[in-house]
Each structure stands twice: as structure tokens, then as C-alpha cells.
Amino acid sequence: MSFILRNIRRMSFAHWKSNLLIFIEMAVCTAIFFIMLHNYTLAQHTYDQKLSGTVRAQRVAINLQDVTKFGELLPGSTLYDVAQKVQRDILESPDWVAYETFSLTSIPYSRDGFPTEIPEEFMEEFGYSDFCDTLLRGMLLYSPTYMTQNGLRVSEGRNFEDADFEEIDGPSPVIIGSELSPYLNVGDVITSSNTMDGINFFDRQAVVIGILEKDSFTVVQEGDVDINKTFVLPAAFADQGGSEFRLQALLSGGVIVPHDKNLDIQDKLNQITAKYGFYPFSIQPVNMNEVIDATIVSQKNLVLLSVLAILTSSLAILSVGTVLLRRTRKDTPNICIFLMSGIPLGKIMTSILIDLLFWGSLALLPTLVLSWTEYRAFLFPMWQLLLFHYGALLIAYIPIIPTLGRINLDYNIRAGGE
Amino acid sequence: MALIQLEKLSKSYGRGNKAVPVLINLDFTFNAGEMLAITGKSGSGKTTLLNLIGAVDFADSGRYLFNGEEKRFRSVSDGVRFRAKNISFIVQHFALIDDFTVYENVLMSLWETPTKPHERKKKVLEVLERLEILDLKDKYPPQLSGGEKQRTAIARAIVRKPAIILADEPTGALDAAAEKNTMDILKELHAEGTGIIIVTHDPEIAAQCDRVFELSKG
Numbered sequence: 001m002s003f004i005l006r007n008i009r010r011m012s013f014a015h016w017k018s019n020l021l022i023f024i025e026m027a028v029c030t031a032i033f034f035i036m037l038h039n040y041t042l043a044q045h046t047y048d049q050k051l052s053g054t055v056r057a058q059r060v061a062i063n064l065q066d067v068t069k070f071g072e073l074l075p076g077s078t079l080y081d082v083a084q085k086v087q088r089d090i091l092e093s094p095d096w097v098a099y100e101t102f103s104l105t106s107i108p109y110s111r112d113g114f115p116t117e118i119p120e121e122f123m124e125e126f127g128y129s130d131f132c133d134t135l136l137r138g139m140l141l142y143s144p145t146y147m148t149q150n151g152l153r154v155s156e157g158r159n160f161e162d163a164d165f166e167e168i169d170g171p172s173p174v175i176i177g178s179e180l181s182p183y184l185n186v187g188d189v190i191t192s193s194n195t196m197d198g199i200n201f202f203d204r205q206a207v208v209i210g211i212l213e214k215d216s217f218t219v220v221q222e223g224d225v226d227i228n229k230t231f232v233l234p235a236a237f238a239d240q241g242g243s244e245f246r247l248q249a250l251l252s253g254g255v256i257v258p259h260d261k262n263l264d265i266q267d268k269l270n271q272i273t274a275k276y277g278f279y280p281f282s283i284q285p286v287n288m289n290e291v292i293d294a295t296i297v298s299q300k301n302l303v304l305l306s307v308l309a310i311l312t313s314s315l316a317i318l319s320v321g322t323v324l325l326r327r328t329r330k331d332t333p334n335i336c337i338f339l340m341s342g343i344p345l346g347k348i349m350t351s352i353l354i355d356l357l358f359w360g361s362l363a364l365l366p367t368l369v370l371s372w373t374e375y376r377a378f379l380f381p382m383w384q385l386l387l388f389h390y391g392a393l394l395i396a397y398i399p400i401i402p403t404l405g406r407i408n409l410d411y412n413i414r415a416g417g418e
Numbered sequence: 419m420a421l422i423q424l425e426k427l428s429k430s431y432g433r434g435n436k437a438v439p440v441l442i443n444l445d446f447t448f449n450a451g452e453m454l455a456i457t458g459k460s461g462s463g464k465t466t467l468l469n470l471i472g473a474v475d476f477a478d479s480g481r482y483l484f485n486g487e488e489k490r491f492r493s494v495s496d497g498v499r500f501r502a503k504n505i506s507f508i509v510q511h512f513a514l515i516d517d518f519t520v521y522e523n524v525l526m527s528l529w530e531t532p533t534k535p536h537e538r539k540k541k542v543l544e545v546l547e548r549l550e551i552l553d554l555k556d557k558y559p560p561q562l563s564g565g566e567k568q569r570t571a572i573a574r575a576i577v578r579k580p581a582i583i584l585a586d587e588p589t590g591a592l593d594a595a596a597e598k599n600t601m602d603i604l605k606e607l608h609a610e611g612t613g614i615i616i617v618t619h620d621p622e623i624a625a626q627c628d629r630v631f632e633l634s635k636g
Contacts, residue, residue: 002529002535003526003529003530006518006522010515010517010518014517334515334517336513337513337515338526339494339497339498340474340501340507341526341574342498342501342502342527342529342530342531342578343526343529343530344498344499344530345494345495345498346495347530405493405494407494409469409474409494409497410466410469410474410475413469413474413507413509413513414465
């Protein structure tokens with residue numbers, strides 16, 4: 001051990017320029033690699049979090065092939081009873097998860113009904129806006145399944161539960177879009193009412209139970225819908241909680257998420273409708289632009305970052321390898337003296353490797369400091385960074401082995417005095 | 419008794435048509451405790467022979483017997499192991515590590531021997547004192563004179579008490595006083611039983627040895 005330690009000490013001083021160069025090269029390359037890995041992990045993390053497997057799952061919207069038949073589905077009619085059986089079979093099928101689509105609604109706004117004034121940018125423009133002062137955007141749901149299946153989560157408060165969709169006395173629960181959070185807090189009660197000629201009507205109260213995560217969106221057949229300025233409410237808020245509304249929300253735009261992506265949904269639906277002699281359904285894939293875009297961006301990022309990682313690794317290996325090789329060749333006369341004095345080649349190689357790893361390890365410090373000061377945590381497993389760092393160092397070391405293995409003692413001893 | 423015996427040893431440099439033979443079917447014997455001078459004109463193969471004896475270089479053909487046992491050197495590591503047990507080198511240009519102190523340069527020879535650290539230190543200090551360079555132990559080679567460097571090199575060679583010391587033109591870079599001093603030390607070591615082989619072109623140096631082995635071209 002004594003030789004290895006003394007030789008490392010000797011090389012540290014004798015080759016300080018080379019060591020400094022190795023340190024700088026590895027520090028820069030590792031920092032670049034770290035930033036790439038960090039950003040990629042961050043992007044991947046955001047992607048995974050926002051677009052969970054549930055959200056990314058393929059889905060179809062169902063509709064009656066003949067939309068005019070909706071007019072026949074009147075509560076109390078025979079066809080209505082049949083439709084309810086079809087509805088039950090669709091909702092309870094073990095082949096998929098089915099849920100009703102949402103319906104848009106408008107929430108009349110008056111300053112008195114809200115704890116804080118809501119800015120104009122949140123107001124909807126409708127043809128009948130003369131009817132009331134202003135309208136806020138609302139979204140009516142028929143079950144909490146919608147939130148689950150679309151990966152809609154709250155950053156504050158709580159999400160909907162089954163009980164929220166039952167008929168309740170008192171204020172309806174409401175979850176607000178993230179952009180409304182500066183104006184409303186969890187627990188705030190809002191009153192929605194139209195005022196015309198001093199008379200209030202459509203008086204509804206809702207209590208804020210949660211605030212949606214930032215950049216929430218939902219998917220409909222036509223594409224993605226931004227819901228960051230929206231009030232999300234159970235359908236009962238607008239007197240649409242009855243079974244006929246729920247039936248319509250399923251049969252007209254309801255969504256099916258199959259467990260097996262190869263499932264023939266149309267065939268399964270035909271089996272259900274044929275069983276009850278009900279009108280056939282058509283199915284249409286739900287257009288998930290944001291999901292597709294995010295996937296493409298993520299894949300592009302992965303390819304780009306992989307290429308950059310390979311380039312960075314190659315740069316590190318080439319530059320460190322070159323410096324190390326030059327340094328070793330320059331040190332050949334001393335290495336020959338060691339060999340002449342009985343120091344085994346293996347120990348000489350080991351001392352060079354330990355020296356390289358020492359300076360290489362020091363080069364990790366800037367990256368560690370950067371990660372600590374900037375992020376206070378590692379988002380990705382530490383082994384990935386260490387694998388790159390020490391992998392590059394070890395590969396850069398490889399040319400030393402044949403170089404020293406082929407060392408010509410005779411030549412170097414004769415040339416020593418020149 | 420022959421400590422080293424070389425039989426029909428041949429060595430050439432280069433390959434194929436460009437191969438230059440240096441030693442051809444050489445027979446050589448060295449007895450234990452002998453002081454031998456290898457002489458010859460430039461290019462006669464003196465240093466080549468010394469390097470073959472010291473396993474620094476390897477012969478193309480022939481046999482190498484050490485203490486009656488045939489040695490086959492195939493790699494640098496084989497040579498290192500052989501030298502560590504039996505042979506020390508002294509060369510004209512001293513071959514000292516400039517970044518090590520005199521003490522460390524001498525200690526280097528003991529790093530691979532099964533000696534405890536305090537014993538190593540004791541041995542090195544004894545040798546430095548014997549060669550009258552103890553006060554230089556913390557100096558670095560560039561701070562030394564030629565004679566002091568050579569005494570450091572000799573200290574390194576003798577500290578592990580090898581059977582043979584191979585000296586390639588040991589006085590070639592020294593002034594007359596230092597030359598005499600170096601030869602006195604080598605003769606003293608020889609008197610103590612250490613075998614010494616000196617490569618020299620100086621007849622006066624050769625004359626101080628027990629025997630002279632003269633190489634003619636090839």
C-alpha cells in the first residue's frame with residue numbers, strides 16, 4: 001500500500017496540470033449529464049404524474065346510431081326501462097370501465113354571491129347574456145368515476161366522493177379550477193343567482209371542497225378541454241341529477257375504457273343491445289391531443305437526450321482518456337524505474353487507477369453542490385449519475401492497460417539518460 | 419559454482435529483413451560472488467547482454483540458467499518478479515525518481531519485500547549512513563551532485579541485499595573522485611560476497627574486476 005499511496009502523492013504534484021484537466025473535463029461532462037438527466041426525469045415525472053396510465057388508456061365515446069331515438073326515451077315508457085337495463089349492463093360490464101360524459105353549464109354570477117370578486121376573464125359569453133349580468137363556466141358530472149378516469153386531482157381540499165352525487169340538502173360540493181384559486185378558498189360558499197328587476201331566482205349554493213391541480217384538462221371527442229377556469233359540480237347542482245339525465249349522459253357521449261385494448265367494443269355493445277332489442281350504438285375514439293402531443297414530445301426528448309448523453313459520454317471518455325494516456329506516456333521513465341526496482345506492474349496500474357478515480361471523484365463535487373443548492377434533492381436514482389461518471393472514467397482508463405503491458409523496459413532504460 | 423549460465427543465447431533487434439543481430443549463440447557464465455567486467459566496443463552488445471541477464475529484455479533463443487534452474491521470461495512482470503528476488507541495477511544516468519526524496523528512492527526497493535515498515539526505515543537509514551548520504555535523505559535528486567545521485571542509486575541497489583548487482587557504466591557520468599568512490603563501494607560490496615557485473619568501456623574499471631568478459635561484434 002505504501003507504494004500506491006506514495007505514487008499517488010507523487011503523481012498529484014508531478015502531473016497537476018493533467019489532473020486539473022481531468023477534473024475540469026469530468027466536472028463539466030458530469031454536470032451536463034446531470035442537467036440532462038435531471039430535466040428528463042423532471043419531464044418524465046411531470047408526464048407520468050399528469051398523464052397516468054389511466055389517463056393514457058385508449059377509450060371510445062358511444063352514441064346511439066340514430067340520435068333521433070333519444071326523443072323516445074321518456075321516463076315511464078317501456079323503451080326507457082329497456083334503456084336503463086342497457087345502461088346498467090354497460091356500467092357494470094367486467095370488460096371495461098364506463099362513465100358518463102360531463103355536460104357544460106353556466107353559473108350565473110353576481111358579486112354579492114361570492115366572497116371575492118371574480119374577474120371578467122372568467123365570464124362566459126353567451127347569446128343570451130342579456131338575460132343575466134354574467135355567467136361563469138360550469139361542468140356537471142354524474143359520478144366521481146369521471147375524475148378518476150381522467151386523472152383529475154386536487155392540489156388542495158378533497159376530490160369528489162360517491163356521497164357527493166347523492167341528493168343532499170344544503171350547498172352542493174364544488175371543485176374549482178386552479179386559476180380560480182386566488183379568488184376562492186376551500187370552504188368558501190358561493191351563491192349563484194340571477195337577478196332581474198330586483199328579483200332573485202335560480203338561487204343555488206355550493207361550497208368549495210377542492211382546487212384542481214394546475215394545468216388540468218379533460219378529454220372529449222372533439223379534443224382537450226381546459227378546465228382551469230371552471231367550476232366542477234355534481235349534476236344535481238343544476239337539477240340534472242335524475243336518472244334520465246344520467247342515462248342520456250351515458251348513451252350520448254358516454255365513455256368506455258376497455259381493460260384489453262384489443263377488445264372489440266362494438267361487438268360487445270352489439271351483444272348488449274341485441275340482448276334487450278335496443279337501438280344499436282356507434283363508437284368513436286376519443287381524441288386525446290394533449291396525451292398524444294405529450295407522448296410525442298416525451299419520446300422526442302428521450303431520443304434527443306439519449307443522443308446528447310452518448311455524445312457527452314464519448315466526449316468525457318475521449319478527453320479524459322487522451323489526457324490520461326499522454327500523462328502516462330510522459331511518466332514512462334519513472335514507471336520503468338519502478339519496474340526495475342521490483343514494483344509489480346499491477347500495483348503501478350492500480351495506483352494510476354486510484355489516482356484517476358480520486359480526481360474523478362472530486363469532479364463529482366460541483367454537480368453535487370449544484371444539485372443541492374438548486375434542487376435540494378435528486379429526482380433520479382444516484383446510481384445513474386455514478387454509472388455515467390465512473391463508467392466514463394473506467395473506459396478512459398482502458399487504453400492504459402495495453403500501453404503499460406507493452407512497455408519496452410530495455411528501450412526506456414537505454415533512453416533514460418538522454 | 420555458476421550462478422548464471424547463458425547457453426547459445428541470441429538476440430536481435432527489429433523484425434524480418436530489418437532484423438539486426440546483436441548477440442549470436444552466446445555462452446556466458448557468472449559465478450556467485452564474482453566481480454565481472456563486460457567490455458567491448460560500442461554496439462558490441464554489452465548493455466544488451468546486461469539487460470538479458472537482468473531480465474529487462476528477453477532473448478530470441480538460448481537458455482538462461484539461474485542457480486542451475488532454467489528461467490523463461492515471457493512478460494515484463496516475469497522480469498519484475500525475478501529482479502525483486504535476485505538482482506539490482508545501477509545505471510549510468512542513475513534512474514532516480516525526481517519527485518521522491520533520497521530516502522524514498524532507496525525505500526522503493528523494499529516496498530515489495532516482506533519487511534515491516536519500521537525495519538524498512540532502519541535498513542534504509544543504515545544504508546544511507548554507510549554511503550555517507552544520510553544528511554541528504556530529505557533532498558530530491560535534482561538537488562544532488564552526480565556522485566551523490568550515484569551513491570543514492572547504489573544505496574537503492576544494495577538495500578535489499580541482492581545476489582547480484584548489474585551496473586551499466588556506473589561511473590560514466592561521474593568525475594574522477596566520484597568514480598573512485600563508486601568503485602570503492604562496489605569493491606567493498608564484492609568483498610562482502612555480492613556478485614557484481616559491470617558493463618564498461620573503461621579498461622581501468624575493468625582492471626579492478628576479478629574477470630573481464632569481452633564482447634566482439636555479434
